[in-house]
Amino acid sequence: MALRLCCALTAAVAGAASALSVSSAAGANDLRAAKIQQLATQIKNEPRVLPVGGVNYPLYDGPMWAPGSLTTQIQQQELAAISNFRRASNTKAVQLAAKWAKDFDTLEDYTAFYDDVSGLIEKPLAADNSDVAFGAQRLAIKGFIMRAVNSDEFLKKPHRQSKKWIAQQDLSLHDDQIAQVCGAGVTRANIREQKKLFVSEYDQVSQYNDAKQPQKFVADVLGFFCFNSDKQQLLPVEIRLLQTGLAYTPFDTEEEWSLAKMALEAAEISYQNMQHMAETHAMTIPIRVEAYRTMSDEHPVFALLMRHVYADFALEALSAKMLLNVSTEVDKTFGWGASGAIRFLDYQMKNDNVYVTLENDFLSDIKRRGLEHIPTHKYVTYGKKYWDAFDHFVKEYMHAYYPKEEALVGDVELQNWAAACAKVSHLRGFPAKFESRDQLRKLMVHLIFQSAFKHHTMNGASSWHGVAMPYSVPALWKALPTKKVTKGEKLNLIEWAIPKELVPTQVLSPALFYRAIPVTETLLDAYRSAKFADEPLLFGAMREFETSVRKIDAELAQLESNVTQEWPSQLYRPAQLSYYTWI
Template sequence: MLDHRVSSGVEHGTPCFYQLRFPKLEVERWHSHFFSSRPPFLRQSAMFRAWKFVSVLLLAAVSSNSNAVHGLLSSPNGLTPAEQAARASAIAATASKISNEAREVTVRGVSYPFCWGPVARPGSLTESIVGVEAAEIDSHKDPNAEKYAAIAAATIFATEQDYLGYYDKIAQYLPRPMSTDISDETFGELRTTGFSFKIELVRKREAYGDILGHVDCKQVAQVCGPETSVSSLRALKSLYVVDFSDISQWTDPANPQKYVPNIIGFFCYNRVRNRLLPFAIHLVDQKLTYTQSDSPSEWKLAKVALNAAEVNWQNMQHFVETHLMTAPVRVELMRHTAETHPVNALVQHHCRGDIALETISTVSLFAEGTVVDKTFAMGTTGAYRYFHHQLSNKLSIYNNFIADAQARGIDSLPVSKYFKYGELHWKTFKRFIDSYLRAYYKCDADVQRDHEVQNWAKTCSTSPQFYDFPSSINSINQLSNIVLHLVFSGTVRHHSMNGLVTWESASIPYSMPSLWKPWPTRKLKPGESLNIIDYHVPVSIIPSAISTVVVFRREVKSPASTIPQSYRVAPFCSEAVLKVAIAEFEKSMAHIEEQIQREEQYEKWPYTILVPSKLPYTSNAHGLTTPNGLTATELDARASGIADIASKIKNEARYGVVGGTPYPFCWGPVARPGSMAETIVQIEANEINARKDPNAMTYVGIAATTKYETEGDYVGYYDKIASLVPRPMTTDISDETFGELRMTGFAFKIARVRDAEKYSDILEDVESEQITSICGDGITSETLVSKEVLYAVDCSDIAQWTDTTNPKKYVPNIMGFFCRKDSANQLLPLAIHLVDQELTYTPFDSPSEWKLAKMALNAAEVNWQNMQHFVETHLMTAPVRVELMRTTATSHPVNALLQHHLRGDIALETISTVSLFASGTVVDRTFAMGASGAYRYFNHQLTNKLSVHKDFLADAHERGIDTLPMPKYFKYGLLHWNALKRFISKYLSVYYADDSAVLSDNEIQNWAKACSTNPQFSDFPSSIESIEQLTNLVLHLVFSATVRHHSMNGMVTWDTVSIPYSMPSLWKAWPTSKLSEGESLNVLDYHVPVDIIPSAIGAVLVFRREAKTPTVPFSQAYAVDPFASDAGLHDAITEYQNALARIEDHVNTDEQGQKWPYRILQPSRLPFTTWI
């Protein structure tokens, strides 16, 4: 658990506005009239502007369509045609990658039908999902599991007491299981708690008469109460049965020595004692009925046999009723509804893990030689035959918790704790889900016209696993009941049947999954005896049997993973319309918690499985911890987990191949087939691919059909797509915009000139009068540097990286000079120098020459910035991530934070070697550097090594961009830097009390040491000695992968790369001299060939991936686990969100009315991951 040094008594969740609904058009008309009709003096006041800004927020809140909520979640109802088309495209893309299909498994050479579901083929979406979910599930395992098995292996088992004594040896780790108590009272109580799923009320008057007619009436009365009989028990509805009269058909025929008999157990509810008690157990094939009047050993063995049957049936039946039901339903949700559909979001949230569980179970549980195969009577083959039988008879979507309880009569059993507590959960979930759905559907008609949910229903109705899934859903109530059943089955019912409860219900020596000696053919005679240990699994198998149970015992160690905190994560916590429903849900859960704890506190075997704080809302997850303060056992388990990951992934020297020639690439992970790196790449690549612009091919198609003859034709292309994307800033080649671009999209190469001599020979070609006219009064060639107004973009050696295999395309060695004109608050181009040609161009040359010079400088910056961003972000952060995996636990706070923000870079640097930096790719054909030049540049930059100390502030001060007139990148970037620094500092202080805690954290020290030996870094510290040092390091990595990355690449690429003035190469040799009088040039002669323009547009579109989903901007960065639900982080997260709201306001205010608004760093548009 977290060792917080701050109060945890705070309200969880993120602040939300309520969404009110009024007719949109009327509100907009009122808003327009009200503000335009105010007098001029009022419209100019600060208060009026503030009120107008607030009203804009309110307008956005109130003008939502009555059928669609514009939060993170929405049904397709009420969307525009364009929104619906984009949504349908995303759904279709997912549907093309995953589907349900008939499956088979092979055991000992024999094929068995498995259930309908997804297949995890190499490279498939299913494989990616399985990889992610399996890793999560694996992280939940009991760290002491191997220790329990080892203690069992070292124990001598000879008597019943030896078996029971085993639990004393592990008492420091685990509680004694309830099923170690074989007394009648506990045996009966187990059918009201852990074994509550097969027992049912005997309703038919004559049912089981042939068996019960032979039970002595006195024996019945002795157990069930004075003057009771089988007849009176029937009449009082107090006769219950557990019927496994045909279970032996599923016994593994390949291993007949282990079995469970066909058996029936009879129980009565004793009203006087208020207990459910066993009074008879019948062995069907042997035609033997046992009661308490038989010898104690025979009665005990009969109970052991009934337990064995329940252990087999319940473990297999839970698999049918939860994983095998919910997994295909999840797949159809992915195939037919958007990620942001409220039904999809809720069901995926609660049923997460089942796709992995049903897939990995075919290897780890239900396969030849597994622990289940060796210890369960059914074995692997019996399990598959049972699954097929149950699914062939089909599941009912309507056999929900209440229907099942009523059908079996346990709703009228007063001592049924499973029903009593389960009903509390059921009613709470029902109220919440009703409210949840009504937030998105105002009436039944809204459900009926939601084509996504209707398509989902129609497909599920054809699934061979269901016989009554409706082909259409006609009301909110009907949809609510279906969703409720799925959610409840994936949570409360699942965890009541399996998981921690397995530890209580399966134990040695009285509740094992098989018997190993044939059942007697008759009862004992006087003087005879039997030893139940003879029927027990062999001693050699006991450690494996213990392991079987421990597989399912995965405790919830973080409150964030429990049902009460289900909705404290995105997208739910960010939905204003759910705020009240979530609050009521949590309040109800608190009441349930209090009631169960109160009623169970004095019980011999407290039934706490359904205590909300112990109940996972999906696959449970751990909280964040450093290794400090853990026990030796916990440290061993943690170290083992780290070592396991370290054995699967590492950094190593890599090469990129272009045209058959290998080029040294960066240090990083290699995605070999079957490797962990390959799995990560597949998962992240799928995420990245899902973000592509759905209209990309439309833009390329329009570019291909456009005629390009004049500059107006080129620029006019953007008019043709203006309804889809904004015109790029670089289509404006005016000096004002050309200069402004160096303070926004091209802000990363420019630097203030501090050395007056450095460029003096070049600037001598510019006359002082010209300098003064551009830069302002008092600025001459002699005062440019001293007055700190001269800036340079120095690409004087960039041509060395030009692609030598295609010399037609190039960028020249070039330098651009800019001056700060304070009177106009502008940065203006002063001169552009072509190094090799020794030609200096100024605004006073012919317009075409000056324009061409600006195009050349743009081309140089396009090449440099796109390659440099790759060095400074992906190639720096990917190996750091790998070392984090190899040296720190997944639950380490630094690991969690960096993996969260750096997600995507391992895939990006890997797939880029194929999709970007390879022969014939768009980059290879259009960029001057091409693929080979890119690799040479990367190697040069990395050989000269990166500095982890050259962070945002250090870089800005070194280049002097903090003194630019409108340094928008620096100005807005500084706001983000300061906000992130405050958050990360507070974040780390939650886990480290002082500097000594950092020093003693062996995981973080191992990470630093490993990174310090990376050949790409010049100064990564080999040890970290303070919280401040760690803060600065983490801050630099997070900022580089997010704010700096998205400022250099991604959406900004659309603004910085465009036809015809800012392309990635020139295609005609540069003039050897300036134009003479009467001569002219056409800048289009230098442009990329017309037939390459569609490819060039495509190259830009690769990077244009909008953060359209509201869950990805920075404002939602910590609205997910493990951050959102951690009380110790609540204040820091709230403060950070407030800071981002101020930044949003700041950017909006500053950019309003700008010709080229710079909104890249607007928090609502800024993804919190590497993204692309």
């Protein structure tokens, strides 16, 4: 029975031709209800653990992976499908890393590797260690915690070296130095008022370091950036290492400043790797489970949801096996190791102060973080285009099946789904009941945006672009200096770089996420399955959506071909984004 149900589910997700329809108490369909009830016995959200090195770590609630279960069958079917999208050239790049790494004796040897394999795989943005590229990454593929500094923050007078004081103090630069980095007329006194100062706070990340692997670590760090209006660039202005109480700026020695940026990169890469999982997979997997348990595959909301959360089950299985386990790429190269990564994920799912909530949608998030004050912010600028396209499509979609609010309020399956999801403890912000089309629309647009856009800016090809030896890797490999260098002294940065015997592993980790995307899997073809294409009610909405994403594709292709771009890339075109979470 489980196998037949699984096959039926797969057909539904892939696009069976049955008509979509909502449910109501008045028009109850006993056979439809019986199928839902039967499926509910096959899958459910449960408390889970993930074993790593003989220790069971709590994992967010979701479906059990028991052999022969419906969950496992769906996983295997999805794994078989996405395994077709690998790049053979990535494997070749890893093989060359293994062959050449033994001869890496200088920082230049590490960076030259990416030039040498650029014919096989695109050179990552992070291979450029300049301040301009460092800031540009925070506008596109990093910076998902970065926010504007408020007028009443970080105002204490700069002090002698002090671990406690440094986290709260004002910028340590003089006004003339601030103006050199941040633009003419910008001073300590007015930089907040002008909304030009931003901070990335990774002041609690060291607690997740793997105590069993003390040779590598992530440091607690604050990174300050300013937007230079004259240059239209976001630039790093100060980086504070909290364990040592030292603040570094572009006016320190080149080696000291590079080490500070390495520390911020290690924290940011570690955070983002697991935060993307918290915001997408860990939310959509239990939502998907409750959809299986409460809605028919003929339900329009079920069909729309499944289109965009496809492959989440497979990706969770891959993560547990290939990333969050002993001796994996994460365990070997991340300061947190596999155990720390899981502990971080558990914290994010259980605490209310981390913004992992269904109410923190794209528009709320960029407003809360003050990102509208950076006019060149690609994630914001391009994200608004996608948000508007998704929002318009979902609005038309909801009106097609719910011509009146009463139809939505009386939709038994939909309301059962809401009630069930609201009971899953970490699905913060999921409404226990849908009162209006706008409320449902907002939730669905958020889920689609997270799966089809934000996920890809945090993970996937962006993972490859955000990690590059020796400066941008998820760990430091030597204890941080406890004092600034004196005249004549010089840091040897290669001592903090990843050991050369781990170079192939470090290359493999982000390369796993860099995959070929057939057009059939992209946003250009998002709704060209029979499930949607055969629905007369959707013809107009689908046509408008396809027109809008093709317009976005053309606009971004033109914008990103501009040679004046700091980092021109086709990464965020609809033709390069899958309509589901992909990897």
